[in-house]
Amino acid sequence: SAVISQKPSRDICQRGTSLTIQCQVDSQVTMMFWYRQQPGQSLTLIATANQGSEATYESGFVIDKFPISRPNLTFSTLTVSNMSPEDSSIYLCSSGLAGPYNEQFFGPGTRLTVL
């Protein structure tokens, strides 16, 4: 299994500012994923982050708003830029197919509140 940590665990931010969320995996993984869970909703994939290449964004998400870095096989960051209250969500990172049952492992999430 993979153990994933995220920083910060929560934050309250002002409208118009940016927040960078860090994700650390305890083993090397090829793919990492960033998800958003809005209140009462399911997990929505924001982007796939592969080491050494540009992140691949899902429909409705753009690089200018959610820039992602993937400098090595154990670390990634997601920045939520120019925040508005609609960005208030839980942001989760996960590893790609790290387990024996083709499961992904998730970090504990970052709870973001934008005022």
Added chain:
Amino acid sequence: DQQVKQNSPSLSVQEGRISILNCDYTNSMFDYFLWYKKYPAEGPTFLISISSIKDKNEDGRFTVFLNKSAKHLSLHIVPSQPGDSAVYFCAAIQLQGAQKLVFGQGTRLTINP
């Protein structure tokens, strides 16, 4: 286009009884189906999965059944325990290509003593 659907937002079951959580999907190309459990303020944790070539997988109190013709799967928990109270997400994945998990909306399970 909701490829994975959980039509019951909540379910309440008495302790000791069977909990059955349902999930429907539309994409016949999914290779694996997974169930995740999520407690508040934590990330989802993997519970059990099933390959698309199987129709049943069992792990302790948890059994997942897959009906490919109906594009339907279910998670059975028996006996249900208070610690099973959580939100359960059904997810599916195609192993070719981007290997993205597609999640259902989740079902909040409450086990009553």
